[in-house]
Amino acid sequence: MINHAWIIPVLPLAAAVIVALAGKRGDRLAGSISAGAIFFSLIISLKFFAAFLVNPAAKEVSWVWLKSAGNLTLEVGMLIDPLTVIMLVVVTFVSLMVQIYSMGYMAEDEGKARYFAFISLFTFSMLGLVLANNLVMVYMFWELVGLSSYLLIGFWYHKPEAANAGKKAFVVTRFGDLGFLIGILVLGYFLNTFNIIEVGTAAQTGKLTGGLGTCVALLIFAGAVGKSAQFPLHIWLPDAMEGPTPVSALIHAATMVAAGVFLVARVFPVFTASDTAMLVVAYVGGFTAIFAATIACVQDDIKRILAYSTVSQLGYMMMALGCGGYFAGVFHLMTHAAFKALLFLAAGSVIHAVHTNNIWEMGGLIKRMGITGTTMLIAAVALAGVFPFSGFFSKDAILFAALDAGRMDLLVLGIFTALLTSFYIFRLFFVVFTGKPNSTQPGHESPAVMTMPLMTLAILSLGLGFFAARFEHFIVASLGANREILHQHNRLVPMFAFLAVLFGFGWAYLVYFQKAISATLLTRKFSLLYKLLKHKYFIDEIYLFFVRYVMLVVSAGLAWFDRQVVDGAVNGVAWLCRRMGAGIRRLQVGRLQAYIFAFVLGLIVLAVSLLVTHPDVMAIIP
Amino acid sequence: MMITLTHYLVIGCILFAISMYGVFTRRNAVALLLAIELIMLAVALNFTAGTRFLGDAGGQIFAIFVITVAAAEAAVGLALVIAIYRNQKDVDLDRLTILKG
Numbered sequence: 227m228i229n230h231a232w233i234i235p236v237l238p239l240a241a242a243v244i245v246a247l248a249g250k251r252g253d254r255l256a257g258s259i260s261a262g263a264i265f266f267s268l269i270i271s272l273k274f275f276a277a278f279l280v281n282p283a284a285k286e287v288s289w290v291w292l293k294s295a296g297n298l299t300l301e302v303g304m305l306i307d308p309l310t311v312i313m314l315v316v317v318t319f320v321s322l323m324v325q326i327y328s329m330g331y332m333a334e335d336e337g338k339a340r341y342f343a344f345i346s347l348f349t350f351s352m353l354g355l356v357l358a359n360n361l362v363m364v365y366m367f368w369e370l371v372g373l374s375s376y377l378l379i380g381f382w383y384h385k386p387e388a389a390n391a392g393k394k395a396f397v398v399t400r401f402g403d404l405g406f407l408i409g410i411l412v413l414g415y416f417l418n419t420f421n422i423i424e425v426g427t428a429a430q431t432g433k434l435t436g437g438l439g440t441c442v443a444l445l446i447f448a449g450a451v452g453k454s455a456q457f458p459l460h461i462w463l464p465d466a467m468e469g470p471t472p473v474s475a476l477i478h479a480a481t482m483v484a485a486g487v488f489l490v491a492r493v494f495p496v497f498t499a500s501d502t503a504m505l506v507v508a509y510v511g512g513f514t515a516i517f518a519a520t521i522a523c524v525q526d527d528i529k530r531i532l533a534y535s536t537v538s539q540l541g542y543m544m545m546a547l548g549c550g551g552y553f554a555g556v557f558h559l560m561t562h563a564a565f566k567a568l569l570f571l572a573a574g575s576v577i578h579a580v581h582t583n584n585i586w587e588m589g590g591l592i593k594r595m596g597i598t599g600t601t602m603l604i605a606a607v608a609l610a611g612v613f614p615f616s617g618f619f620s621k622d623a624i625l626f627a628a629l630d631a632g633r634m635d636l637l638v639l640g641i642f643t644a645l646l647t648s649f650y651i652f653r654l655f656f657v658v659f660t661g662k663p664n665s666t667q668p669g670h671e672s673p674a675v676m677t678m679p680l681m682t683l684a685i686l687s688l689g690l691g692f693f694a695a696r697f698e699h700f701i702v703a704s705l706g707a708n709r710e711i712l713h714q715h716n717r718l719v720p721m722f723a724f725l726a727v728l729f730g731f732g733w734a735y736l737v738y739f740q741k742a743i744s745a746t747l748l749t750r751k752f753s754l755l756y757k758l759l760k761h762k763y764f765i766d767e768i769y770l771f772f773v774r775y776v777m778l779v780v781s782a783g784l785a786w787f788d789r790q791v792v793d794g795a796v797n798g799v800a801w802l803c804r805r806m807g808a809g810i811r812r813l814q815v816g817r818l819q820a821y822i823f824a825f826v827l828g829l830i831v832l833a834v835s836l837l838v839t840h841p842d843v844m845a846i847i848p
Numbered sequence: 849m850m851i852t853l854t855h856y857l858v859i860g861c862i863l864f865a866i867s868m869y870g871v872f873t874r875r876n877a878v879a880l881l882l883a884i885e886l887i888m889l890a891v892a893l894n895f896t897a898g899t900r901f902l903g904d905a906g907g908q909i910f911a912i913f914v915i916t917v918a919a920a921e922a923a924v925g926l927a928l929v930i931a932i933y934r935n936q937k938d939v940d941l942d943r944l945t946i947l948k949g
Contacts, residue, residue: 816945
């Protein structure tokens with residue numbers, strides 16, 4: 227069966243090629259071809275999922291691709307374990323929902339064919355990434371995913387902001403990717419293998435210890451930081467919202483940004499082998515979670531709020547993994563994919579209706595957009611983590627992971643993040659859907675092709691959590707038998723978390739629904755904090771400052787050195803040769819007799835010097 | 849008076865000096881070629897004198913070689929002069945300075 231897994235990524239690739247080749251002529255069919263291909267991929271993925279539920283042992287199939295003299299082999303292959311099948315289902319499912327939705331959302335767009343070709347290409351890359359059995363292949367698909375993300379962010383390339391956002395995403399993630407590449411090469415150098423299972427075994431048997439192990443883990447984590455928009459490389463994700471909203475739902479909420487989390491989970495033994503690396507992962511994740519959540523509280527753009535929320539939730543997942551909560555991280559990835567995709571698609575539905583991104587120009591939309599409003603509320607409650615929605619179970623698992631690891635500081639941080647999460651998402655909901663309408667646009671419910679995916683995702687956001695225990699056994703199975711589930715089933719943690727969520731909700735309710743507390747008064751009272759948050763902690767400005775005043779100054783110095791000293795040396799040699807040539811050319815008078823004269827003169831000089839030094843040559847004359 | 853090797857060598861030397869003077873002073877390319885022929889003959893004279901007085905046949909063999917080469921050289925040299933004349937309409941060496949650097 228595993229031998230047929232390659233069909234899953236190849237179907238979207240075929241769709242991408244067909245749609246791209248058909249071009250404008252295939253405009254009407256583009257969406258159907260692309261969604262049809264992914265539908266069959268989903269069916270096959272579900273079959274794999276069912277098969278693995280019965281027998282969760284990892285299966286691998288591979289062929290030798292390149293063999294080097296130093297017995298280092300590059301393979302082409304697939305590794306399927308519970309983590310893979312979950313990712314396969316998540317990716318194909320969200321992709322299918324998004325593509326169906328896009329048929330409505332992009333109906334009037336000029337470049338529909340291009341759009342579906344790109345999105346199919348992305349799906350192919352992402353599926354390849356989760357199936358790959360070695361890190362070199364992972365890296366190749368990793369870059370392909372980055373490329374399709376770039377193409378889709380800059381989809382409306384005639385808008386300079388979109389083109390710039392695409393470039394920013396590409397360049398910023400490159401920093402992380404460089405670390406990832408170096409990490410892979412170091413791993414290959416020391417372990418003589420790129421195979422994920424072999425790397426995992428090597429890490430578990432203690433071949434990756436001390437500085438080397440930490441170094442490799444942190445380098446790989448650098449790639450994850452870039453892709454999953456963790457601090458300090460998070461700056462590209464909010465800008466990536468310039469792309470079409472369904473793209474944001476698929477790539478920048480549910481799948482691609484989760485690739486970093488997936489990567490850490492995929493080579494989890496490498497991380498668990500090093501306590502330092504785990505600590506870094508946990509704290510980077512925890513810090514990102516609260517850092518992005520605070521920014522999300524003051525944004526005005528509906529998509530940017532969701533973008534910062536995504537950054538924050540990805541940080542949550544990283545924190546879980548860093549605390550050793552493999553299941554918690556992966557499960558949150560899964561539930562987050564469902565409710566965050568739903569949030570983005572609902573936001574897209576709203577934007578589609580009122581033609582603005584600014585939440586203050588919306589308002590009172592629940593009456594006219596019943597389905598969108600209701601589904602968004604479900605997603606918001608799931609994100610906030612209220613029982614019995616899916617977010618509750620995954621967030622709980624994360625908090626337990628922090629507790630299990632004994633990191634009380636991270637636990638408190640997580641609970642506080644939950645409070646902020648609840649606040650900003652209900653702020654969003656209240657401002658957009660309640661109150662009186664501020665929009666000049668009438669606003670209307672989106673067509674069925676768009677609301678159907680919303681409702682499907684809403685059911686998942688609601689129901690996924692009930693399978694938490696089932697998933698836990700399933701996912702932990704992929705780690706091998708030696709890891710047992712250890713939960714201190716502390717009743718206090720969910721209670722505190724719930725109180726935090728309630729507090730956040732109440733705060734948002736009072737400020738934005740009842741308007742009992744004036745929002746403007748709050749901003750004035752905490753104006754310094756407000757300004758700091760509004761400008762996203764000036765991180766972009768700090769980067770700009772560094773580029774402008776440090777990098778450009780250093781570059782200017784280096785450019786001067788290159789131009790004056792390096793080029794100067796080369797030009798100096800050339801100048802010297804030319805001057806010498808100009809001097810010597812005077813000897814070439816062009817008169818034949820002058821040459822003969824010089825020749826004879828030379829002969830005489832030679833003869834005389836021979837006679838002087840060897841007087842005995844005269845002796846041959848009798 | 850006994851004619852010795854030295855007499856021959858002196859005549860050869862005088863011949864050589866005269867021809868060298870010709871090489872340096874003649875403006876006409878054809879005259880220059882004649883002067884070069886004379887140099888070769890001066891050398892050939894020395895060689896034959898060497899054979900006569902030292903009893904070594906190698907000198908005569910060399911003299912024949914020199915005459916052969918001189919004939920070939922004259923042929924090539926005249927052909928060059930004619931080619932130059934066709935191109936430049938001139939065989940005055942003072943005006944043929946296109947090789948000037």
